[in-house]
Amino acid sequence: MTRPSDFPPDRGVVLFTQGDTAYEFYRDLGTGRVGERVLLAQLRTPRGLGSSVVLKCLPRPDTAEEAENFQRARARLEEEVRLARHIQHPRIARIHGLVELTHGLCVVMEHLEGxxxxxxxxxxxxxxxxxxxxxxxxxxxxxxxxxxxxxxxxxxxxxxxxxxxxxxxxxxxxxxxxxxxxxxxxxxxxxxxxxxxxxxxxxxxxxxxxxxxxxxxxxxxxxxxxxxxxxxxxxxxxxxxxxxxxxxxxxxxxxxxxxxxxxxxxxxxxxxxxxxxxxxxxxxxxxxxxxxxxxxxxxxxxxxxxxxxxxxxxxxxxxxxxxxxxxxxxxxxxxxxxxQQPPYSGEDAVKEVQQALAEADTLLWDIEVPDDEGGISVPVEDEIPTQPASPRDARGPLKTQRHPDEVTTAPGRAT
The missing domain is CATH 1.10.510.10 (Transferase(Phosphotransferase) domain 1)
Known part of the structure; x- marks a missing residue:
């Protein structure tokens, strides 16, 4: 595993290997809740470049003070992996396992698009x-x-x-x-x-x-x-x-x-x-x-x-x-x-999101989207479904109708 002092490495640098699978660095996603580095990596096998995974990487400590924090963080990550074995479900993000390395350990997680x-x-x-x-x-x-x-x-x-x-x-x-x-x-x-x-x-x-x-x-x-x-x-x-x-x-x-x-x-x-x-x-x-x-x-x-x-x-x-x-x-x-409502599927949900992205238009530039999100894009103009205006739409943009209790809780939201 690449040492913390070497971060961020160049894209494509091999972080570690398992068998004939290499985990190549793609993007640094920041720091996790217990101090681990969260990385996006791509898998490369003899057949070529494969899917992406998210890694929670915890480097081994260099000092006694770091050792105490490392053991506490390690216990948390190990518990997360053990718990994941009990919650295998299509609506819950998967954890593939924990990898022990010379310079630390990594939790390998499913990378979700969307x-x-x-x-x-x-x-x-x-x-x-x-x-x-x-x-x-x-x-x-x-x-x-x-x-x-x-x-x-x-x-x-x-x-x-x-x-x-x-x-x-x-x-x-x-x-x-x-x-x-x-x-x-x-x-x-x-x-x-x-x-x-x-x-x-x-x-x-x-x-x-x-x-x-x-x-x-x-x-x-x-x-x-x-x-x-x-x-x-x-x-x-x-x-x-x-x-x-x-x-x-x-x-x-x-x-x-x-x-x-x-x-x-x-x-x-x-x-x-x-x-x-x-x-x-x-x-x-x-x-x-x-x-x-x-x-x-x-x-x-x-x-x-x-x-x-x-x-x-x-x-x-x-x-x-x-x-x-x-x-x-x-x-x-x-x-x-x-x-009691008209039929509505996951595909309908995606179309509604695409419609929202298209209507937001240039204001999307003001929204801070995390590096690990994506996969839903604005459709071309003639693919955007047209919807009749609802009574709520007829009252004008919600921005002018905001409730006194409305709160913004993330950067980039309208105030």
Whole structure:
């Protein structure tokens, strides 16, 4: 494996080989959550250049201080690989295995084509109109199916593994060029795997903007925690609005909504997170998670159909006991609503994305698309399907109709 001091190597440099397969460097994708280098590599065999894979590479340490961090990061990556053996599913990104090398180790992962919901949300905001209810239902049902698979896994003895993704957000859901929806990155998943790495502090894992209230408070989490995160994701993707961005409420108004007991909970969670590398808005997200009400969900979901609003209301209950009990139940409800709509397939989802890309036009230059995304392009002009204007379109671009609770959570989005 190429030493860290040699990064980034020239394109085509062989990082390592396995048998007659060489892994050639193609692009540096940055640094992962435990300090590993994330690379895009191409496989070369005696038959020629093959497919691409993503590598999470962890170099061996040079100092005693680095050694401690290396062992902790190694344990996390090994756990991710072991967990992946239990969650083989067509809607979940695959991990091929872990390779031990002289200078370090690499986790070899499937390279997914397509665009994340995070990027598509930026596209929607650039063109001034969000995606259809059929698109939302399609994506939601597919992700629910992926979560159901993960949540119901057992070990070899049949004991439930209690897997919780803990980082469901728009950046973890990808639409492929053939309309396939994939859930990615179980790198910080909670599970009962033997030898798993325990979380040092009771705190939210992953993106705090999509964490459920119980996760933000450092309380016990379960499958329903992932469903809340999916609810926040679908709400934002359908409307551009986010419950954790009250917009029109001042800090003192947020505080006024909290009961004395809730204020004590927020304080305890804030104290517990001192010294941890949480973003500066984490405490604000916690307050918003504690004070939002049913009417806030209703206002944020304004403009959506009653059945879809009802689904979001159930997903976004502060009390986990009031949410859908399982991802299976959620998927069934979403599929039932899909059945009431005109037929809509993955191919239709791709066409809708292509339409959005075409309508965004030159504004796409302002969108920062991660280096590992792509594979869905704008069709030539005579291939773009024409659609009758909906009542929502007739009101003009969404940019001029923005809700007070609308939030932007990624670079390049309209404000």
């Amino acid at each position: 665009l994340t919901l995070d990027t598509l949300l930026s596209v929607a905001q650039a063109r001034g109109r969000y995606f259809s209810e059929s698109f939302i239902l399609h994506v939601g049902a597919e992700v629910a199916a992926a979560l159901d698979h993960a949540h119901t896994r057992t070990d070899e003895a049949g004991t439930p593994l209690g897997i919780v993704h803990r980082d469901v957000n728009p950046g973890r859901v990808r639409l492929g060029p053939r309309g396939e929806v994939r859930l990615t990155d179980f790198g910080i998943a909670l599970s009962r795997l033997t030898g798993r790495v325990a979380t040092s502090f009771p705190r939210a894992q992953g993106d705090v903007l999509y964490a459920a209230p119980e996760a933000l408070l450092g309380e016990a989490v379960d499958a329903r925690t992932d469903l809340f995160s999916l609810g926040l994701t679908l709400l934002e993707f359908a409307t551009g609005r986010h419950l954790y961005d009250p917009g029109h409420l001042l800090a003192e108004e947020l505080e006024a909504r909290l009961s004395k007991e809730e204020q004590e909970q927020v304080l305890a969670a804030s104290v517990a997170s001192l010294g941890l590398e949480l973003p500066p808005f984490a405490e604000d997200a916690l307050r918003c998670a504690m004070v939002f009400r049913s009417e806030d969900v209703e206002r944020a979901a304004q403009g959506l159909s009653v059945p879809l609003r009802d689904i979001l209301h159930t997903l976004l209950r502060r009390d986990p006991a009031e949410r859908f009990a399982t991802a299976t139940e959620l998927e069934s409800v979403l599929r039932a609503r899909q059945a």
